[in-house]
Amino acid sequence: MFMYFPTNYVWSMAAVASLNCGGYIDEVDRACKPVLEASRNGDDVGTELLYSSWAAVADRLIASAEQDVALGRRIGAGDKYYRASLYTSQAERLQSPDWDGRNAAYQKSIDLLLTHAELAGAPLERVEIPYEGASLPGYLFAADPDAVPEGELPPVVIQWNGLDSTKEMMYYSQFPQMLARRGISTLMVDTPGSGEALRMRGLTARHDTEAWASACVDFLEGRDDVDAGRVGIVGWSLGGYYAPRAAAFEKRLKLVVAWGANHDWAAIQRRRLEREGENPVPHYWKHVQWVWGASDMDDFLERTKDMHLDGVVEHISVPFLITHGANDRQIPVEMAHRSYEQAVNSPKRELRIFDEPEGGTEHISIDHMAYVAAFIADWVAETFAEVPAR
Numbered sequence: 001m002f003m004y005f006p007t008n009y010v011w012s013m014a015a016v017a018s019l020n021c022g023g024y025i026d027e028v029d030r031a032c033k034p035v036l037e038a039s040r041n042g043d044d045v046g047t048e049l050l051y052s053s054w055a056a057v058a059d060r061l062i063a064s065a066e067q068d069v070a071l072g073r074r075i076g077a078g079d080k081y082y083r084a085s086l087y088t089s090q091a092e093r094l095q096s097p098d099w100d101g102r103n104a105a106y107q108k109s110i111d112l113l114l115t116h117a118e119l120a121g122a123p124l125e126r127v128e129i130p131y132e133g134a135s136l137p138g139y140l141f142a143a144d145p146d147a148v149p150e151g152e153l154p155p156v157v158i159q160w161n162g163l164d165s166t167k168e169m170m171y172y173s174q175f176p177q178m179l180a181r182r183g184i185s186t187l188m189v190d191t192p193g194s195g196e197a198l199r200m201r202g203l204t205a206r207h208d209t210e211a212w213a214s215a216c217v218d219f220l221e222g223r224d225d226v227d228a229g230r231v232g233i234v235g236w237s238l239g240g241y242y243a244p245r246a247a248a249f250e251k252r253l254k255l256v257v258a259w260g261a262n263h264d265w266a267a268i269q270r271r272r273l274e275r276e277g278e279n280p281v282p283h284y285w286k287h288v289q290w291v292w293g294a295s296d297m298d299d300f301l302e303r304t305k306d307m308h309l310d311g312v313v314e315h316i317s318v319p320f321l322i323t324h325g326a327n328d329r330q331i332p333v334e335m336a337h338r339s340y341e342q343a344v345n346s347p348k349r350e351l352r353i354f355d356e357p358e359g360g361t362e363h364i365s366i367d368h369m370a371y372v373a374a375f376i377a378d379w380v381a382e383t384f385a386e387v388p389a390r
Helices: 009-020 025-035 047-070 074-093 102-120 167-172 175-181 195-199 210-221 239-249 265-273 284-292 297-303 334-342 363-384
Strands: 124-131 134-141 156-160 185-189 231-236 253-259 320-325 349-354
Touching: 009 025, 009 074, 009 363, 025 047, 025 074, 047 074, 047 102, 074 102, 074 167, 102 124, 102 167, 102 195, 124 210, 134 167, 134 175, 134 195, 134 210, 156 175, 156 210, 156 239, 167 175, 167 185, 167 195, 175 185, 175 363, 185 210, 210 231, 210 239, 231 239, 231 363, 239 253, 239 320, 239 334, 253 363, 284 297, 320 334, 320 363, 334 349, 349 363
Parallel strands: 156 185, 156 231, 231 253, 253 320, 320 349
Antiparallel strands: 124 134, 134 185
């Protein structure tokens, strides 16, 4: 992985994610260079300074986009709003839960993305998924009508976050756009403990994620623009636990992808306490307690003790794809093998390890993300083709 900050994995990952999601190298360099020295002080120190540096680049883009709009240059303006949203989102992700500006920064990333979508004419719809007296915020990205066979409705993929990503990051990844070109719609959801559900609504995570899946499928069954008989689920990072757990017990799902295996997240926490492996975000222990609504470390460890797939993945009875980077510094590759080996009742299970010189070797293959996303999109399309349309 390109280490812009040679001693700081977490900050470098944000730079790489931006570059792999449509960021421009000059803009990313301008955002990162002022905080190169600060990065040497560890993951946690200087994250507010990092946000200010990235926000300065985003704000220049916004000002330029506003000038474009005034001149009727909607395409160029839409592109600039996209990158401003991307940079704002990546910088917000690295902040402490205690930072006073966090919700405002996150809302800014949403507003910029929606402005981009309007100017670009993207088939993106904001949706609300009813869930236990509340609702989960999401985006529905429609399949390209020209890619859907005549007389059929498109199948749909539910896409879920990991520990610290958001539905906006799913859009930046271009994975929903890849699926759309293959005639598949995507429901991007901020599940409890992530994105807008956590920041704006206070919904915290839980281990029995089939509850979230059932809410999502119920929502899709009420739509008349997707084939609710062909619904799959894809989860990246911690979603590599969330999605397989959901598919094991929500039997209306027709396929599942772990984009980065996460077979035993409870064990990973014990390793991190021993300082083994890399953390995904700064202020890590504050972050996980925030995600889980825990009062302290003991409470967090108690709430997450069942976060493993032993005794779970053998209940998966649909096609199951696991992808993993051979050099994943957060989740060891052994986790991918465990999920694959235990998923004995999946009629079509596949384990794909990305290694050198191919690339995609890091966590969720973030170092070569589009390449791996395309592989997953093809597998999903080919698997849906084996499921009769309604």
